[in-house]
Amino acid sequence: MAKKLKGPQIILANRLDDGRAVFFTREKTWSCRAVDAWLAADEQEQQAALIAAQQDEVTNKVIGIELISAAEGPDGPRPAHQKHVIQNDGPTIRLDLGYQAEGAGA
Secondary structure: OOOOOOOOEEEEEEEOOOOOEEEEOOOOOEEOOHHHOOOEOOHHHHHHHHHHHHHHHHOOOEEEEEEEEEEEOOOOEEEOOHHHHHHHHOOOOOOOOOHHHHOOOO
16 A cells, blocks of 8 residues: 655656656656656645646656655755655766766756
């Protein structure tokens, strides 16, 4: 059974073409940058965002859509859990590898 999350949330998925972690935006597109994500504050907004995002799962653009806990950062939303930060950025030991070595992301 899925755990009920509280507080603001963002939607995370993986692109099917390259497997990259991506975030659903208010423009109903996908971004590699968490700061671009649609920060849904209440359950009604979260469900609306989830329904819109699931359309791209049906058309095989993304897979594994999930709402994740988020916090408002200085530049915009960010994942609240370290697991999702690592999933988005890459390895934490060698900063010259992974997505963080590429800059802002693709």
